[in-house]
Amino acid sequence: MGNNTNSKKGLPVRKYTKAGHLLLRLAALMLAAVAAVVYCDKKRYFITDQKNRHHEQRWESLYDLTPETPIDIVVLGNSHVNTGIEPSNLSCALGCTAFDMAPSGTDIADSYYCLKELLTLTTPSLVIIETYLMRGTDGPTTEGSGLADEFRSFYPRRNLGIKLQSLPILFGVESYLPAWSFTLRNHELLLRNREEMEKNIQLYKDRIAQNDDHLYLGRFARFKTGISDTIMSYYDTKGPAVDGRNERVSIRDFKYARKIVDLCDKNGIEVMFMTLPMYYRHIENYEAWRDEQSRVIVPTGKAWLNMQIPYDTVAFDKDCFESTYEKNQHMTMIGSLVATYKLAHFINDVLKIDLPDRRGDSDWIKMFYGKDGYFENMPMKDNDPNFNIVAKDIMLEDEHIIECFQKDRNFALKLDKDTEKGQDIVLLVEASINDEIAVGRLDMSLSHTFNPIGHKYYTARLTSGVTVNRILGWIDPELIESE
16 A cells, blocks of 8 residues: 555646545545435426426525615515515515515414515615514424424525525424425425426426516415305304414524514614414403413503504405415405505604605516506506506596596596595596597595505596597586485
8 A cells, every 4th residue: 555656747646545446436426416406406397396386486585686776675575475465566665676585385483584584685774574484483493384384485595605504493303405406395296296306307497498587476376266155154153263261372482583673773774573363253261361471562652553453444355365274265366466565654653663655767667567456556657658648647626636547448537635535536638439439427436455545536437449538527426426
């Protein structure tokens, strides 16, 4: 053993033992295995649900947006926020940029580490903590759908140092390695299903080929229809699905709520808590649940918008909620708009913090123009070809019409916030009906879903073939009723 000298070149030559060759081969095999896992993860071959990408999209979008686009409001949560807050409408209502940092199925410890990474990219003015994050969990989830959700939340985060810090908090030891790789978790399952693998490969190719300029702010809406008659009958026969007396907060909830508040205080960020509602017949003894969560929230001294109590039965009807009798009830798209505007008004009217006003920023306008909630809250371009602008910044008798426009069969009118007009209004209009000119009445109602801060927003659904040309005046609804 040892070194010999090559007589021709005078260079040392190392002779390896069989054990040395074996170690080299093992190292090469391990390197090849790691490369294969990394490659398969990159190609997304072993992801069980390629269509549900909101976890990855959230971080991709956040890293793409920042630091050129500061995030002003961050909503921390899980699926209750995904389905309960619409960030584009919230942004347009407040004139700033809001983002839903809400991985499905996670708890408040996960939100703390998500926020830590987000703060390496941008510093918001406001962080909102949704209270369903405090679910009484005592430690890492070790099995079932909860563990799968935690894996999905952990994987797309990019800050290695913060991921390593969070690993022992979010996972049991047996999950340390699988947490880093979809391939390690799912290869056995999907190797038995070649069809699913081929579908994943094609979905990856299709996604790479897309030139997607969609503005993604963390939303993951799923429910379009409200509570069915069947579920309503369950409330009649079985009673509420949730008893608030059974809900608890844990030491983990106390600890990480406090850590989020302290982290925000350290960075000069305002914090508030928010409770998104479930249908009022879905929960009994909610006061007990509220009092339990108060033990965490009240000592922080932070504001709390609780939409569960007092419950707004007019705004949050059965169409606002997922049709389920399961304990965890989410909001529909309509419900999320109602909740979003309640949050916007709370921030503006009650919290009254100094948020950036980006409504005069051309880059901000370009980013949000035409997105959800923009036209309900912001003025449109005078030459927008997609709209028939009927009136803009005019006085009609004693009322200031900010904007009035038509798109297809949808007709909308914006009036000053201090108008004395009530829930229903009637306009006298001139319209083209299949190329013939006619004068008639148009009944409009205050929008149930869109509630802008700076004006009242009225809507109507026109008959097919009708185009409104101009507004001639107001008709008193009381006079119509008396006739």
